[in-house]
Amino acid sequence: MNVPTATALVTGASRGIGRAVAQCLARDGFEVYLTYVSKPEEAAQTVKEIEKQGGKARAFHLDVGDAQAVSEFFAAEIKDKVQLAVLVNNAGITKDGFLIRMRDEDFDRVLAVNLRGAFACLREAAKIMSKQRGGRIINISSVVGQMGNAGQINYAAAKAGLIGMTKSAAKELAGRNVTVNAVAPGFIETDMTAALSEEVRAAYVEHIPVKRLGQARDVAEAVAFLASDKAGYITGQVLAVNGGMYC
Numbered sequence: 001m002n003v004p005t006a007t008a009l010v011t012g013a014s015r016g017i018g019r020a021v022a023q024c025l026a027r028d029g030f031e032v033y034l035t036y037v038s039k040p041e042e043a044a045q046t047v048k049e050i051e052k053q054g055g056k057a058r059a060f061h062l063d064v065g066d067a068q069a070v071s072e073f074f075a076a077e078i079k080d081k082v083q084l085a086v087l088v089n090n091a092g093i094t095k096d097g098f099l100i101r102m103r104d105e106d107f108d109r110v111l112a113v114n115l116r117g118a119f120a121c122l123r124e125a126a127k128i129m130s131k132q133r134g135g136r137i138i139n140i141s142s143v144v145g146q147m148g149n150a151g152q153i154n155y156a157a158a159k160a161g162l163i164g165m166t167k168s169a170a171k172e173l174a175g176r177n178v179t180v181n182a183v184a185p186g187f188i189e190t191d192m193t194a195a196l197s198e199e200v201r202a203a204y205v206e207h208i209p210v211k212r213l214g215q216a217r218d219v220a221e222a223v224a225f226l227a228s229d230k231a232g233y234i235t236g237q238v239l240a241v242n243g244g245m246y247c
C-alpha cells in the first residue's frame with residue numbers, strides 16, 4: 001500500500017522561528033510545506049538545508065494577509081493533494097508605534113497578517129483535518145499578547161487574539177481528534193528583534209530569569225513536541241517559551 005507522507009505546513013518559514021520549526025518538523029519525518037512572502041532566496045535556503053539533512057520540503061509564495069490567496073493555495077496545493085497532519089501559523093510582522101500615534105493602516109496590517117492570516121489558514125486546515133479526523137494546529141502567539149508591551153498595541157492585540165482563537169478552535173475541533181495549541185515565545189534572536197538597541201536588549205534581558213534572549217530552536221522544539229504523538233491529550237493550551245518570565 002502507498003501511504004502518503006504526512007505533511008506539515010509552516011507559514012513564514014523562510015527565516016527565524018519558522019525556519020527552525022520547518023527544520024525540526026522535517027527531522028521528525030514530516031514533509032514540510034513552507035511559505036514566504038518577500039524573501040524567496042531565504043525560503044530556498046531553508047529547503048536546501050532540510051534536504052541536506054535528508055528531509056523533504058517545498059517552498060511556496062503566500063501572503064497570509066490575503067484571504068483569497070490563502071484559500072486558493074489550499075485548493076491548489078493541499079486539499080486532496082497531501083495528508084495535512086500539522087499546521088503551524090507562524091507568519092508574523094510588527095509595525096510598532098505608541099498608541100496615540102498609531103496609524104490605522106499599521107494597526108490593520110498587523111491584525112491582517114498576524115491574526116486574520118492565521119484564522120484564514122486555520123479555517124482551511126480545520127475543514128481538511130476534521131474530515132480526516134486528525135491533525136495538529138499550533139499558533140505562534142507571543143509573551144507580548146500575554147503581558148502587553150508599550151509601543152506594540154497592534155501586535156499585542158493580534159497575539160492576544162490568537163490565544164482566544166486557539167482556545168475556541170480547540171473546543172470546536174477536539175471531537176475530531178484535532179488539537180489546537182499556542183506557543184508564546186518570549187524575546188527570541190531573529191530578524192524581528194535584531195533592530196533592538198543594546199540598551200533595550202539589556203533592559204529585556206534584565207527581566208528574563210534565565211538572563212538571555214531565546215534562540216529560534218528553543219521555540220521550534222516546543223512546536224515539534226505539540227505536533228508529535230506525545231502531545232495528543234494537550235489542546236487549548238498556551239505553552240510559554242520565554243526563559244521564565246511570569247505572565
Ligand code: NAP
Nearest residue numbers: 012014016017036037038039063064091092142188190192
Ligand atoms: P522574522 O524573522 O521577522 O520572520 C517572519 C517570517 O514571516 C518570514 O518568514 C516572513 O517571510 C514571514 N511573513 C511576513 N509577513 C508575511 C505575510 N504577510 N504572509 C506570509 N508570511 C509572512 O520573525 P520571527 O521572529 O521568526 O517570528 C516568527 C513568529 O514568531 C511571528 O509570528 C512572531 O510574531 C512570533 N514571535 C517572535 C518573537 C521574537 O522575539 N522574535 C517573539 C514572540 C513571537 P519573508 O522572509 O518572505 O519576508
